[in-house]
Amino acid sequence: MSLNKNTIEDIELKGKKALVRCDFNVPLKDGKITDENRLIGAIPTIKYLMGKGAKVILCSHMGKPKGEVKPELSLAPVAKRLSELLGKEVVFAADDNVVGEKAKASVEKMKDGDILLLENTRFRKEETKNEENFSKELASLADIFVNDAFGTAHRAHCSTVGVTEFLPVSVCGYLIQKELKFLGEAVENPVRPFVAILGGAKVSDKINVINNLLEKVDTLIIGGGMSYTFLKSQGFTIGNSLVEEDKVEYAKEMIEKAKAKGVKLLLPIDNVVADKFAADANPIITENQNIKEGYMGLDIGPKTATIYAEEVKKAKTVIWNGPMGVFEFDNFASGTIEVAKAMAESEATTVIGGGDSAAAVNQLGFGEEMTHISTGGGASLEFLEGIELPGIAALNDK
Numbered sequence: 001m002s003l004n005k006n007t008i009e010d011i012e013l014k015g016k017k018a019l020v021r022c023d024f025n026v027p028l029k030d031g032k033i034t035d036e037n038r039l040i041g042a043i044p045t046i047k048y049l050m051g052k053g054a055k056v057i058l059c060s061h062m063g064k065p066k067g068e069v070k071p072e073l074s075l076a077p078v079a080k081r082l083s084e085l086l087g088k089e090v091v092f093a094a095d096d097n098v099v100g101e102k103a104k105a106s107v108e109k110m111k112d113g114d115i116l117l118l119e120n121t122r123f124r125k126e127e128t129k130n131e132e133n134f135s136k137e138l139a140s141l142a143d144i145f146v147n148d149a150f151g152t153a154h155r156a157h158c159s160t161v162g163v164t165e166f167l168p169v170s171v172c173g174y175l176i177q178k179e180l181k182f183l184g185e186a187v188e189n190p191v192r193p194f195v196a197i198l199g200g201a202k203v204s205d206k207i208n209v210i211n212n213l214l215e216k217v218d219t220l221i222i223g224g225g226m227s228y229t230f231l232k233s234q235g236f237t238i239g240n241s242l243v244e245e246d247k248v249e250y251a252k253e254m255i256e257k258a259k260a261k262g263v264k265l266l267l268p269i270d271n272v273v274a275d276k277f278a279a280d281a282n283p284i285i286t287e288n289q290n291i292k293e294g295y296m297g298l299d300i301g302p303k304t305a306t307i308y309a310e311e312v313k314k315a316k317t318v319i320w321n322g323p324m325g326v327f328e329f330d331n332f333a334s335g336t337i338e339v340a341k342a343m344a345e346s347e348a349t350t351v352i353g354g355g356d357s358a359a360a361v362n363q364l365g366f367g368e369e370m371t372h373i374s375t376g377g378g379a380s381l382e383f384l385e386g387i388e389l390p391g392i393a394a395l396n397d398k
Contacts, residue, residue, distance in 0.1 A: 003184040006171040006396045008045060008146055013052035015112055019142035020045065020173065021159050021391075023149035023375060024060035024078045033081055037362075038151075041375055043085060045148045045173030046115065050088070053112040057141055058082075058090070059098075059121050059159050060149065067125025069096045079117045091116045098124050099137040107141050121159045128157055135162030148173030151354075151376035153391030154383075160391040170395045175375060180392070182372035183319075183383050186351045190317040192218055197308070197339060199224030200322025200356060203247040208385040209321070214257050219264040219315070221308050223300045223324035223335060230255070230267050231289055239273065239291035266311065270301025272325065272332055279329040299325025300335035308335075309342035318343055321353035321384065327360045336360050344369035353380040 022042045027034045042058075049056045063073040079092035091114070095102040098119050106116055121127045126134035135158040139145070145167045147153070152160050153176065164170040172180070186194075196217045198206050203226045213220060222230055228241035233251035258265035270288060273295040274281035285301050286292075300308070305324070312318055320343065324335035343350045344366040352358050352370050355377030361367050374380040379389060 002397045003180045003188065003392075004398045005177075005180065005392065006398055007177050008048055008171055008173055010398070011144065011169055011171055013049060013054040016054050016144055017057060017107065017110070017142040018049055018054045018144050018146050019057045019059060019138060019163065019167070020049065020146040021149045021152075022058055022060045023151040024058075024075060025062050025151065026078065028072070028077060031077055033077055036081060036085075038375065039078065039082055039085060041175055042148060045146065045175065046086065048174070049146070050113045050115065055107075055110040055112060056115040057107060057118065058115065059118040059138070061122040061127065061152070061159070062120050063122070065120060065122050067122065067127070069123050073120055075117055075120050082115075082117065086115070088115065093118050095119050096123055099134075099141060104141070121157070124158075126158060128155070130156050130158055130162045132162065134158045136166050138163045139166035142167060144169040144171070146171055146173050147391055147395060148175045149391070150176050150179045150374070150379050152379070153376060153389040154379040154387070156390040161394045164394040172392075172395055176392065178372065179374060179376070179380075182349070182351050183353075183374060183380060186317050186319050186349060187216060187384065190216070191349065192317070193315050194317045195219045195221065195311055195315040195319075197221040197223065197312075197318065197320040198322055199226065199324045199336075201225035201242060203229045203244050203251060205381070206322070207247075207250065208387075209381060210254050211257075212384065212386040214254065214261055214263055217263060219266065219311055220258060221266045221311060223268065223304075223308070223339070224322050226322070227268050227300070228291075228297055234267070234289075236289040237291060237293075238297065239293050239295040241291055241297040266307065268300045268304040269307065270303045271297040272299035272301055272335070273297050274332075277326075279331070281329075281331065283331045298329070299332040302334070305335045305338035309338050312339065312342040312346055312348070315346065315348045317349045317351075318346065319351045319353060319384070320357050321355070321381065323356050323360045327364075333364075337364055340364050340366045353384060355380075
């Protein structure tokens with residue numbers, strides 16, 4: 001998959017109708033948006049297109065309506081909030097058919113620099129099946145296609161891939177351009193030493209990521225719930241900690257692979273444990289890797305956190321995916337905080353791979369200090385696995 005794609009800056013925009021796929025899949029509570037990071041992320045691309053005199057037609061999915069019209073998953077609140085953020089009205093095409101008569105009429109009325117938002121693309125069952133009829137309908141509204149939704153780039157849907165077959169020009173917006181630059185360069189052409197930190201609950205979620213990164217990194221750091229499967233594979237006792245029994249053998253193989261490749265693979269040397277999974281559980285620090293019966297690991301220990309932080313300080317490129325412990329509980333957040341702090345203070349290119357690690361870094365207040373925080377959890381994981389992302393592959397190469 002070529003990472004060198006044409007962008008909005010490479011094409012003529014004046015008077016052109018641009019269909020822009022955004023990621024407006026935001027959390028709603030009582031019709032109010034509770035986290036508007038994704039809206040804010042889309043603004044530079046929208047402003048550039050407006051400024052160049054394009055007619056900007058935005059589209060996105062929200063939630064999983066499964067091809068049915070669900071009023072609680074309408075994008076109406078997004079149009080309202082975007083209008084406030086942009087200081088210009090974003091017309092909402094309230095059309096349950098997404099590309100029905102109402103939407104078409106609204107597009108007809110557009111002048112250069114106007115912005116319109118279509119209804120939730122997943123109100124149409126064809127969307128997730130990438131069926132040709134809906135792709136054609138979407139394409140019929142526009143002259144060019146702009147994809148700026150990295151979060152759905154790993155899905156081959158009508159609004160991410162299908163539509164590109166019926167429009168002559170398909171380019172990326174600033175968000176995807178940034179993802180390709182930082183995630184792409186970090187993985188394909190990193191400045192060394194290159195350190196990857198993997199955490200989160202399950203080894204099974206990260207199997208292919210571990211395998212792919214062992215071909216590329218100088219150091220691989222393992223923390224979070226998945227570390228107990230690795231510790232068990234090395235003969236340590238793990239008490240009641242989270243473990244994937246069917247992945248113990250795999251963990252052992254990965255440790256062997258790291259040795260064979262000359263990659264430094266780090267596991268916790270101490271753990272923060274408790275006798276229950278609860279915010280008010282009493283944290284106890286183990287003396288070594290072993291966890292006693294009746295206790296479960298909920299964070300990396302302070303000695304481990306120091307070693308991991310030192311490793312980050314020596315790095316020139318760091319990719320992090322998955323927290324070091326149950327960071328939502330204050331008593332078990334210090335491992336994640338130490339690693340985030342080391343990355344924030346580092347001179348290296350620091351890339352956070354979306355999902356829980358992005359949430360952790362932002363909640364802990366280190367977001368501004370990172371080089372890049374990926375906007376796609378699943379997409380960034382697949383990227384790190386070395387899988388071709390259909391939504392990127394479909395765009396025009398430079």
